[in-house]
Amino acid sequence: MPTKKRIMNAAGEIFGQDGFKAATIRKIATAAQANVAAINYHFRDKQGLYLAVLEDTFSKGFQRFPADGETDNDKGPEQRLRTFIHKMFYRFLSNEGWGGISGRGKLIAREFFEPTPAFENIVETYITPHKQMLVSIIAELSPDKADKDKQLACAISIIGQCVYYAFASPIIKRIAPAFMPTQQNLDRLADHVFLFSLGGIQQINNTDITTIDILETP
Amino acid sequence: MPTKKRIMNAAGEIFGQDGFKAATIRKIATAAQANVAAINYHFRDKQGLYLAVLEDTFSKGFQRFPADGETDNDKGPEQRLRTFIHKMFYRFLSNEGWGGISGRGKLIAREFFEPTPAFENIVETYITPHKQMLVSIIAELSPDKADKDKQLACAISIIGQCVYYAFASPIIKRIAPAFMPTQQNLDRLADHVFLFSLGGIQQINNTDITTIDILETP
Amino acid sequence: MPTKKRIMNAAGEIFGQDGFKAATIRKIATAAQANVAAINYHFRDKQGLYLAVLEDTFSKGFQRFPADGETDNDKGPEQRLRTFIHKMFYRFLSNEGWGGISGRGKLIAREFFEPTPAFENIVETYITPHKQMLVSIIAELSPDKADKDKQLACAISIIGQCVYYAFASPIIKRIAPAFMPTQQNLDRLADHVFLFSLGGIQQINNTDITTIDILETP
Amino acid sequence: MPTKKRIMNAAGEIFGQDGFKAATIRKIATAAQANVAAINYHFRDKQGLYLAVLEDTFSKGFQRFPADGETDNDKGPEQRLRTFIHKMFYRFLSNEGWGGISGRGKLIAREFFEPTPAFENIVETYITPHKQMLVSIIAELSPDKADKDKQLACAISIIGQCVYYAFASPIIKRIAPAFMPTQQNLDRLADHVFLFSLGGIQQINNTDITTIDILETP
DNA sequence: TATGAATGAGCCTTCATTCAT
DNA sequence: AATGAATGAAGGCTCATTCAT
Numbered sequence: 001m002p003t004k005k006r007i008m009n010a011a012g013e014i015f016g017q018d019g020f021k022a023a024t025i026r027k028i029a030t031a032a033q034a035n036v037a038a039i040n041y042h043f044r045d046k047q048g049l050y051l052a053v054l055e056d057t058f059s060k061g062f063q064r065f066p067a068d069g070e071t072d073n074d075k076g077p078e079q080r081l082r083t084f085i086h087k088m089f090y091r092f093l094s095n096e097g098w099g100g101i102s103g104r105g106k107l108i109a110r111e112f113f114e115p116t117p118a119f120e121n122i123v124e125t126y127i128t129p130h131k132q133m134l135v136s137i138i139a140e141l142s143p144d145k146a147d148k149d150k151q152l153a154c155a156i157s158i159i160g161q162c163v164y165y166a167f168a169s170p171i172i173k174r175i176a177p178a179f180m181p182t183q184q185n186l187d188r189l190a191d192h193v194f195l196f197s198l199g200g201i202q203q204i205n206n207t208d209i210t211t212i213d214i215l216e217t218p
Numbered sequence: 219m220p221t222k223k224r225i226m227n228a229a230g231e232i233f234g235q236d237g238f239k240a241a242t243i244r245k246i247a248t249a250a251q252a253n254v255a256a257i258n259y260h261f262r263d264k265q266g267l268y269l270a271v272l273e274d275t276f277s278k279g280f281q282r283f284p285a286d287g288e289t290d291n292d293k294g295p296e297q298r299l300r301t302f303i304h305k306m307f308y309r310f311l312s313n314e315g316w317g318g319i320s321g322r323g324k325l326i327a328r329e330f331f332e333p334t335p336a337f338e339n340i341v342e343t344y345i346t347p348h349k350q351m352l353v354s355i356i357a358e359l360s361p362d363k364a365d366k367d368k369q370l371a372c373a374i375s376i377i378g379q380c381v382y383y384a385f386a387s388p389i390i391k392r393i394a395p396a397f398m399p400t401q402q403n404l405d406r407l408a409d410h411v412f413l414f415s416l417g418g419i420q421q422i423n424n425t426d427i428t429t430i431d432i433l434e435t436p
Numbered sequence: 437m438p439t440k441k442r443i444m445n446a447a448g449e450i451f452g453q454d455g456f457k458a459a460t461i462r463k464i465a466t467a468a469q470a471n472v473a474a475i476n477y478h479f480r481d482k483q484g485l486y487l488a489v490l491e492d493t494f495s496k497g498f499q500r501f502p503a504d505g506e507t508d509n510d511k512g513p514e515q516r517l518r519t520f521i522h523k524m525f526y527r528f529l530s531n532e533g534w535g536g537i538s539g540r541g542k543l544i545a546r547e548f549f550e551p552t553p554a555f556e557n558i559v560e561t562y563i564t565p566h567k568q569m570l571v572s573i574i575a576e577l578s579p580d581k582a583d584k585d586k587q588l589a590c591a592i593s594i595i596g597q598c599v600y601y602a603f604a605s606p607i608i609k610r611i612a613p614a615f616m617p618t619q620q621n622l623d624r625l626a627d628h629v630f631l632f633s634l635g636g637i638q639q640i641n642n643t644d645i646t647t648i649d650i651l652e653t654p
Numbered sequence: 655m656p657t658k659k660r661i662m663n664a665a666g667e668i669f670g671q672d673g674f675k676a677a678t679i680r681k682i683a684t685a686a687q688a689n690v691a692a693i694n695y696h697f698r699d700k701q702g703l704y705l706a707v708l709e710d711t712f713s714k715g716f717q718r719f720p721a722d723g724e725t726d727n728d729k730g731p732e733q734r735l736r737t738f739i740h741k742m743f744y745r746f747l748s749n750e751g752w753g754g755i756s757g758r759g760k761l762i763a764r765e766f767f768e769p770t771p772a773f774e775n776i777v778e779t780y781i782t783p784h785k786q787m788l789v790s791i792i793a794e795l796s797p798d799k800a801d802k803d804k805q806l807a808c809a810i811s812i813i814g815q816c817v818y819y820a821f822a823s824p825i826i827k828r829i830a831p832a833f834m835p836t837q838q839n840l841d842r843l844a845d846h847v848f849l850f851s852l853g854g855i856q857q858i859n860n861t862d863i864t865t866i867d868i869l870e871t872p
Numbered sequence: 873t874a875t876g877a878a879t880g881a882g883c884c885t886t887c888a889t890t891c892a893t
Numbered sequence: 894a895a896t897g898a899a900t901g902a903a904g905g906c907t908c909a910t911t912c913a914t
Contacts, residue, residue, distance in 0.1 A: 026888090046887095112389045114237075131394075159382070196372065455673060461908080472876095548821070548825045549763065592833055601814070629811065633850075635853040691899075
């Protein structure tokens, strides 16, 4: 494998594990069995390497697991929601997600939390369209298709659940080991999120938010 | 304010913003208008400071917003779930959360993602009991109280939504600015999560998981 | 024991072991079960403490083991040389040497090697007279009492042997464990040095240095 | 001269003068006209530099002045002892000693006094064989070749004198300036030690230690 | 007399980067 | 395309000292 690719693979894992700042180019270079200076040669600087890895990750991720299966367009919204969620789980947690390099899910989750300048572009190119798709699926499941706010809120609830599995696996391991995401139970977890969210959407649609008596602030 | 307290306040914010590694004690000391050596004097080293802040954060957070309001015991499970979720939002996102020091929510969220050795103790003391409480509330809402797995899965879905707001505000700001958590809309967001989750729990309870035809892996 | 004395005792040992620079007042304070600031209070600064300990060490050492036993004046030069050497061993290596605090011999030896400003005064007050006494003993053993150079050279040879035992005990332990100076074999070691030196003096006196054919420089 | 070598030369001198702890890599780097980080690059850390210098010093020292001149084997033990002592003086005090770098004699002397972990290896590789050679020379000068204890004691007396000159030059300067070791009087000093020691060995051999009436402890 | 708190200076080390090859 | 050598900046930590009590 050429040096450049070896570096990118190692970088994806290490950036994901340690974060941009804590990761060192020396650690990456060692893991890639390359010279430290090679990184600067190929990617100009640390930031350049990070950018390259991030872009590569998203591009490969959405290429490998596109948000909408092509054949899904003629299916009902329920099935499309289910597919959408499964794909998200696969992108984040599958061994083949995000370019087939393990550890890259963490890289993404980290950008959600503390975005680098590199993220702006990613949001525009990948995330916004992806979100739109989810919102439109939810709209199809809703009687009042015009209530964008409700749909958006539901979208966030769904994404939140998915990301939590990629994001908080250390704590899940501690408080609910059976739900640690593994290659084996990915489908089961995704199906739970799917069902839970389906119920959630219906509940939101059936409730007039103003009917909730205001809770005394704690 | 005494130096020690000033340091802890500054540290909470900066550790939350930058993470343990990227945060520098110089930056903290400057923000606290204290000498760098004072940190060493009061907390032994950077790690000691971090530990102190983390412990203080949890202790203050659960003291200020205990998971169960005292008067809640005689209320129904729905109301208790609602309180539970609101309290979580307040703990993570209120100006008065986690000891009244802004920025500490991020500190916590970060520990979920990449726990430091300090976290082990926190999990045991605070998080596990907190999770137990949520599970038991869900159990009351479920006909089959013995199905611990379903309850645990629902608990994770609920916590995931809450944490996502504390965790992913940068991306929420970009794709759904109206849902950026602020002091003003905290209650509204919490109520959405409450309703969504109520629907989710019911759906999970009403569905036999085996009825879902297995999705072809994408 | 008053704080000041406790500090001096601890300081003697630690300065001897670690040297002036490497010794820290914190280590001394801890060993003395005193506050760090107490050192500055009693001795003004680190250097002041060192000076006090050094002066105290010499004064106590020569008080406890004066170079000439009072009753020795009527003895022959051989016996006086023997006493002189024994006293030196005791001063340097006995548990009761240098004020009865162990470790102070190292303190002295160190000053021989890298004298601090404090040493100038010590040389004048204690060491020069001490050396004069040794030279005059050697003179009595020499036929040509006027050859000060020979006597001085012999004095250095004698002192060198004595100091080596106090100075190089770590290496002696490694290459000749039986000759490690202990409380038990102090007299035996001193007697060896005495005999060896007696022979040395006689040889020097009996040889005309010019008779040695010049060695080709290696 | 390459940076690495410049650093080692500067380090030898400064470590010798100040000791390991008190020496600073900044001072060394400045003296070597190199960057502080270069030390880390070439020697990993301060300790690594020290180790390298120490090893280099001994290796070069014994290479330049091997303990036994090749042609000495057919000479008598007296001449061999004389050579041995001269070589020691040259190694410790000659400008060309210890690799031709001034100040390294102090480095060695310091290790005798307070050995660092690095010294263990040096003792084994260089010092023990060196001592063995001296002992065997002394044995040849002794009628009772089996009395190893006497020979060892004499060896220590000889080494003690030599080391004292390398070790205690500051005090020699004060109490006997004429005997300060310089490049000019090295041979003269060595010859004195040789003669003195010759007499010492003979005296030790001729005296039954038990004939000495036990000295009353002072 | 003695101490806890706080400080400024300095040290070792690490890091990303550059340069000559 | 790739590397070993070297650098400047910055970071965590330690230390002797001072000050208010």
